[in-house]
Amino acid sequence: MYSTSSVGSFATVLQDFQLDGMMMRYSRFVPRLYNFCLSLGMEPGKIMPSRAFCSDESQGFPIILIAKQFGTFPFNHGVVGGGVATDRHGPHASHGKDLVIIQASHVGYDPESDTFGVYRRNQTSDCHSSTNCGKLMAVTQWYIDAYRFACDNIVLEPPDEGGHLISINNLLLQGDRSEGLLLALDQLIAHDDTGNPILVRALSTARRFRASPLLIGRIGEQWPSDRAMPIGRLLTAELFTFRRNLPTDPLNHLEQNLINPMPWIVTDAAPALAAAQVNTQVEFDRTYRTISQEQGYQQRNLLFIAGLNIDISPRPDQIFPLTKFIPWAAYLQTADGGHRILEQQALYEALMSSDSENPNKIDLEEAIRVMEQSKEVSISFDFRH
Numbered sequence: 001m002y003s004t005s006s007v008g009s010f011a012t013v014l015q016d017f018q019l020d021g022m023m024m025r026y027s028r029f030v031p032r033l034y035n036f037c038l039s040l041g042m043e044p045g046k047i048m049p050s051r052a053f054c055s056d057e058s059q060g061f062p063i064i065l066i067a068k069q070f071g072t073f074p075f076n077h078g079v080v081g082g083g084v085a086t087d088r089h090g091p092h093a094s095h096g097k098d099l100v101i102i103q104a105s106h107v108g109y110d111p112e113s114d115t116f117g118v119y120r121r122n123q124t125s126d127c128h129s130s131t132n133c134g135k136l137m138a139v140t141q142w143y144i145d146a147y148r149f150a151c152d153n154i155v156l157e158p159p160d161e162g163g164h165l166i167s168i169n170n171l172l173l174q175g176d177r178s179e180g181l182l183l184a185l186d187q188l189i190a191h192d193d194t195g196n197p198i199l200v201r202a203l204s205t206a207r208r209f210r211a212s213p214l215l216i217g218r219i220g221e222q223w224p225s226d227r228a229m230p231i232g233r234l235l236t237a238e239l240f241t242f243r244r245n246l247p248t249d250p251l252n253h254l255e256q257n258l259i260n261p262m263p264w265i266v267t268d269a270a271p272a273l274a275a276a277q278v279n280t281q282v283e284f285d286r287t288y289r290t291i292s293q294e295q296g297y298q299q300r301n302l303l304f305i306a307g308l309n310i311d312i313s314p315r316p317d318q319i320f321p322l323t324k325f326i327p328w329a330a331y332l333q334t335a336d337g338g339h340r341i342l343e344q345q346a347l348y349e350a351l352m353s354s355d356s357e358n359p360n361k362i363d364l365e366e367a368i369r370v371m372e373q374s375k376e377v378s379i380s381f382d383f384r385h
Ligand SMILES: [Zn+2]
Pocket: 054, 055, 056, 080, 081, 082, 106, 132, 133, 134, 135, 136
């Protein structure tokens, strides 16, 4: 299946996901979430939480906190990259009276270099850092490479007596490619009265055109006056789209989630953060629709919350990361058929107005000790004889 990204509603998608002032430590977020669930009418001891997290070990600390605060190990709705396995709704629905699903895409953060997308792997021989989320970054890399090629191979040239000039690599001028970065040529190149591009000269590997008034106005005083200059990051998200042959595997839909907003991801100052934000937004919208169609979830108390896990890269002496959560949206429904969506600000306020102390939390060490000291249960296989 060929997928082509499109310009449009994604222009604001990242701005709509507010980060500043929305972040909370996981150790505060989970008890607040638990108390919020009780305020919705859920019953202590009868709630089955589920997490839809990436398989990355950095997601372990949030899972431990969910187990501690909800008093049970959470069901697993997660696929690599932070997608929701929507084919697991039925089993989840049958494992508890009241139901919670927590979806979060994740991104690493190195506080020393103030960089998103990296995370120290303390279990490697040299404690080196690697990408985080590795899956989202692996999906994004092909697009970043294509974007960098375009940044280097579109050249702004000083104006001559006829006006501003732009040279574009011949590969980038082929709009019928089955895969690649496709330029919005109408926005880059000036056209004559008959609608044809104004070609000035064919070079060995590129063509030189008159630049469009739109581009000249957008670049303004940054247009070079004395020598040619690659367009670089002045190639903004509105000026291109991507086309790629994507697999149709429904369980491998992460790239499909990201391809439309990909121009905004690759041009973002922190592509790993942008990719995680977008994935959370798309997964919330997609999963919400599947919940309303799942028979097992009908007439049940249910909370589906989506957000972003920010994994603060651990120091070599730290066992766990200091993970923070930024909520994006929630879907609530009650057993009497009521349902509503909480957008980001309302969700944040609902969490912050819930108590961060949970008297029902369990002592995990004590629970493990009790299990270790419990009388051995002998299992007989005699029934086979
Ligand atoms: Zn990951």
